[in-house]
Amino acid sequence: MSVKHFDVKTFQASRSLGYLLKMSHSLMHDAGAAALAGHDLSFVQWLVLLKLKEGTAVTASNLCRQMRYDNGALTRLLDQLETRGFIERKRSEADRRVVNLELTAAGRRKVTELLPPIVDNLNNILGDFSKTEFAELVRLLSKLMDNLKAYERPPAGDDAS
Numbered sequence: 001m002s003v004k005h006f007d008v009k010t011f012q013a014s015r016s017l018g019y020l021l022k023m024s025h026s027l028m029h030d031a032g033a034a035a036l037a038g039h040d041l042s043f044v045q046w047l048v049l050l051k052l053k054e055g056t057a058v059t060a061s062n063l064c065r066q067m068r069y070d071n072g073a074l075t076r077l078l079d080q081l082e083t084r085g086f087i088e089r090k091r092s093e094a095d096r097r098v099v100n101l102e103l104t105a106a107g108r109r110k111v112t113e114l115l116p117p118i119v120d121n122l123n124n125i126l127g128d129f130s131k132t133e134f135a136e137l138v139r140l141l142s143k144l145m146d147n148l149k150a151y152e153r154p155p156a157g158d159d160a161s
Contacts, residue, residue, distance in 0.1 A: 035121035049111040
């Protein structure tokens with residue numbers, strides 16, 4: 001039998017895992033935005049550049065799924081990055097329906113230039129965590145993500161058969 005971590009009689013939204021994770025996520029974004037204050041790029045724009053640099057996403061669809069971001073909002077963000085010369089859209093040679101996103105030299109320079117303030121900010125936020133605590137936090141969050149991915153089900157109405 002699995003362990004029951006919550007009880008309907010004592011459940012409080014402010015101590016729920018979803019609330020704590022959502023607030024942590026929002027506060028991390030705020031901290032990222034603060035780290036980039038005075039620079040000419042938003043934190044979300046920087047994240048897009050980083051994902052393209054790391055090769056974890058190569059299309060707008062990939063980015064939307066990975067970042068859990070609205071398609072329309074991401075399209076506008078990509079338009080801004082393209083206008084500023086940080087990314088290029090290139091039609092795939094293998095499948096002409098696919099448009100790949102690529103960092104330009106300016107985009108690579110920008111993501112690299114802004115990495116130090118982001119890393120410094122993260123280190124300041126996590127400064128009172130020991131190395132062991134940080135490793136455990138990463139391990140537990142990774143385990144939670146794996147469990148959540150395994151729990152994912154197709155949306156209602158989708159029939160895989």
